[in-house]
Amino acid sequence: MKKIAFIGGGNMAASLIGGLVSNGWTAEYIIVSDPSVERLAYLQHTFGIQTTQDNSAAAAYAEVIVLAVKPQVMQSVCMSLSEQVGSQLIISIAAGIPCSAISQWLGSQTVIRCMPNTPALIGAGISGLFATAVVTAEQKQLAERILQGAGKVSWLTQEVQIDAVTAISGSGPAYFFLLVEAMIASGEQLGLSRAVATELAQQTALGAAKMLVQSPHDAATLRQQVTSPQGTTEAAIKTFLNGGFMALAEQAITAAATRSQELAQQLSQ
Numbered sequence: 582m583k584k585i586a587f588i589g590g591g592n593m594a595a596s597l598i599g600g601l602v603s604n605g606w607t608a609e610y611i612i613v614s615d616p617s618v619e620r621l622a623y624l625q626h627t628f629g630i631q632t633t634q635d636n637s638a639a640a641a642y643a644e645v646i647v648l649a650v651k652p653q654v655m656q657s658v659c660m661s662l663s664e665q666v667g668s669q670l671i672i673s674i675a676a677g678i679p680c681s682a683i684s685q686w687l688g689s690q691t692v693i694r695c696m697p698n699t700p701a702l703i704g705a706g707i708s709g710l711f712a713t714a715v716v717t718a719e720q721k722q723l724a725e726r727i728l729q730g731a732g733k734v735s736w737l738t739q740e741v742q743i744d745a746v747t748a749i750s751g752s753g754p755a756y757f758f759l760l761v762e763a764m765i766a767s768g769e770q771l772g773l774s775r776a777v778a779t780e781l782a783q784q785t786a787l788g789a790a791k792m793l794v795q796s797p798h799d800a801a802t803l804r805q806q807v808t809s810p811q812g813t814t815e816a817a818i819k820t821f822l823n824g825g826f827m828a829l830a831e832q833a834i835t836a837a838a839t840r841s842q843e844l845a846q847q848l849s850q
């Protein structure tokens with residue numbers, strides 16, 4: 582079992598650490614560094630892992646370094662770690678930061694770029710991964726083992742595909758949450774209590790998600806199965822489609838992918 586350092590102990594780091602610990606990774610082999618003492622105390626208390634405010638100490642301890650800070654601070658964080666980085670495997674989860682930038686800032690070519698999502702916290706995430714040419718098959722396996730604690734993994738053949746992964750699964754949970762927010766608000770408007778509307782919307786999201794992964798049918802067929810001719814679902818779906826739902830969804834998801842590209846381009850300017 583390898584020693585892993587998380588640089589940045591925010592939401593995504595906690596999701597990945599939660600997956601690792603619940604999958605049996607030894608907690609003492611995980612260290613997280615973060616500026617906030619309160620955050621570190623929370624992470625230590627929740628997962629039993631080691632903590633520090635010193636990024637360099639965390640990096641020097643580990644065989645794998647997971648970069649989990651916001652894209653905006655990634656450059657300064659990497660540059661300050663370059664002395665501690667040698668043979669460690671680097672895994673970056675930052676949106677929009679290419680492997681080439683990470684390599685240049687850290688002075689290491691051994692970089693895997695990864696786009697996870699927040700359901701990682703309950704082991705139901707999915708991560709898209711891209712490895713630079715120098716990453717070995719063994720290191721890829723190690724990255725998979727780390728990320729698998731958080732859910733499924735999907736290897737990409739071209740780094741540019743990460744922008745699409747970011748738009749679909751990285752940001753994707755927020756799209757579903759938005760729909761659930763709208764369903765709860767509508768339920769209240771139609772006379773339900775907030776608690777009842779919330780329970781109905783949540784359980785419906787869960788049931789629909791389970792059907793999507795367990796049923797042999799695709800999403801369109803499952804939707805048709807709910808939609809009785811001239812019934813209630815048809816009334817709702819027609820309203821969505823006539824209001825431009827498909828085009829709007831495509832526009833929104835393209836905006837996410839474009840934003841991911843823009844973040845990368847800002848770095849090269």
Ligand SMILES: NC(=O)C1=CN([C@@H]2O[C@H](COP(=O)(O)OP(=O)(O)OC[C@H]3O[C@@H](n4cnc5c(N)ncnc54)[C@H](OP(=O)(O)O)[C@@H]3O)[C@@H](O)[C@H]2O)C=CC1
Pocket residue numbers: 588589590591592593594614615616617620636649650651652654658674675676696697698699751752
């Ligand atoms: N949220 C998501 O769904 C996903 C996020 N990502 C990527 O994951 C990364 C982290 O995102 P997320 O967890 O949401 O963000 P958070 O803001 O929750 O986490 C970032 C953490 O890094 C800490 N931090 C800030 N500066 C430093 C520093 N110099 N050294 C060490 N730690 C520092 C922050 O502390 P403080 O708050 O005190 O500044 C914070 O605790 C981002 O790059 C994002 O693009 C990828 C996939 C999905």
Ligand SMILES: O=C(O)[C@@H]1CCC=N1
Pocket residue numbers: 676747751752
């Ligand atoms: O919104 C973001 O930029 C990050 C990347 C994917 C999910 N959250």
